Amino acid sequence: MNWVEKITSYFSIKGALYVVADSQGLLTREEVQDVFQKQQIFVTTIDDPMLLRLMYERNFRHVSREERATMLVVLPHQQFNLIPYDMYEQAHRIALSLEMLFSKLEPTAVHLCPIAYYEILFSKQDSLTYQLTYKESLQFILEVVLEEELRYILSDVGLIKIAMNYFKRFDTGMPELLINELSRTLQQKRIIVSPDVYECFKSKEKLSNFLNSRWKEYVAYYVKGNKEIITESPSSYSNRYFDDFSLRKQLNEWIVPIEIQADIPIEPWMKENIVVKETSKELNSISINSLKGDYSAFELKEWRVFASNLGDIKAEFLEDTITSKEIKKITTEANKAFENWMCSKFEGIASLPLLPKPKMVHQIPHFLEHKFNTKVALLVLDGMSFTQWHIIKQSLTEERWLFEEDAVFTWVPSVTSVARQAIFSGKVPRGFADSIQTTSKEEKYWKEFWIHHGFAERNIAYQKSLGLKSFDRQDLKFTSSPFISIYGAVIDVIDEFMHGAKQGHQTVNSELQIWLQKKFLHQLLDELASNDFDIYLTSDHGNIESIGLGRISQGVTVESANQRSRIYKSANIRNQTAIDNTDTLIWDNVNLPDDYYVLLAKNNGAFVPKNDKIVTHGGIHIEEVIVPFVKVYR
16 A cells, blocks of 8 residues: 555545545645546535535535545645534544654654655655654655665765756655755765755756756866867866766756857767757757647646647747747647647646645635745736746846746636636635626735735735836835735736737747846846745736637627637527537636636637737637746745
8 A cells, every 4th residue: 555545545435525634735646636536536625615615515415425426625724613514514524644654753754845755755664663753754764765875975976966866756856954964964974065966956946957057167168178278177167077977878857958069079978968050950850849749648747748848849949930830730739639628627627736836826826825934926927828938037047047837727718807816816716706807906806815814914015017117126016115025916018019919929029038138027036036035927828829710799798708718698698609600619617607608719719800810818728728837036
């Protein structure tokens, strides 16, 4: 039995209602969610009481035990009194704890560990013959996650190789206390290691940035050595890492290839991480091939990775006409599968746990509250797709910004009034039904969310329409008071570029590059960082190049008509419109308000004059629905 099977064994009664206190987030892991899905166990939280009641009444209370799924209502702590009495009375109540899984390890030590460690710790603890102390538990955990490689560390190079192996097994960084334990262990052995190397264990991004910075130095010195006589070796420039043969074999997993002139001879081991200018077309083929796959088998994780990779490649090859056509062909094929996946799987995403990372945009403020340290800033770049994010990332990288990148799903229809309000309110669209057609209540919702979580109004700031004029520190609300520790802001420029684009994405991305040269975003990030804010960037929706299907003229029978979505108060009118227009798709979702019936344009169509080409949003295209969620830091 593994740890997932151990956890799921507590919920064995088919069709029962469980109220579960999960203070350690044990049920947030995808492995647990996968087992629950196979066993028809439905998981929800108490974050939105209205949604909880709706799910209970619709999917549980009025369905026979034989036909209904098992329902788990998850609480972050043992606050069973928060559950409505009629649910509480019939529910099985369980408080999950680490002691249930790790009986021989000191609970405080295990509590420091990311859940990603649990599988290997659960399997290795059988070797223990007695209950370990806190100190012994830390040492045991360190040896287990590093696969007992500590004995082989003799230098920086050895520790870097262990960091590379560590991130092959774990997506999450090592906790600070374990890094400190690693440092103490090596110091006791009189092994001196640079502090920069210990930092590499904190995240994949830090390790990648470390290796890439050293690789740039190494290649620069190598090129210089081939052009002139020099007396020093590359090792004397702190690049001894690349003299290690086993480390060289792993480089292509971490290094961004560097372009050099074709007349520079390179050693065979360097070829995978060097781009000779004349062979850049070959790199195009390699990059594009990374997008290909069996899209029908893709699930949540694969689609998020695909969206990011697609944006990266489009940002790189937008001006390459031949490559752009091939990317468009692949995107069209993938999006057909994505559209089918959305119709069958999207509704379940909203009930997935927000930890370790949010899955949907309305979970972002809840995630920030959970991660809150002293100050937090959320910047919403209206309309930013992954293509625009990678352009922005390139610009910020030049000023030594670092990133922890992820992807989240926005709401459908993927329009500003729905998606942005979800971000700032922390609610599903049903929760702001009265304002779903406007963005005027964003500030109110943002403040209400944080006040509900114990903050005073004077601690909270919100503003929108940033980036449309030159940077001026005095315009920033968070600089107006030393008490502000929570800052939410909207940067509108990408949405402005989008709706004014004459040449499709080429116009949008060209305008974006010009705007980035003015350094508004860079200065804003500098100002936030100098004021000790943890900084997160996201988007309310992406954008696509659309082709006009022709206008649908219905006058007052349509409540709201966007370029990729139409909203009706009557299901009958919406359904008849779908029958009359075969390039449309009916979209229903339990989390949308009553009397809010959605009709979407299929594929990359738009409800504008036939064959008109525009850049827009509102549908369920992969580039509209999956958007970046990024922590930015130095």
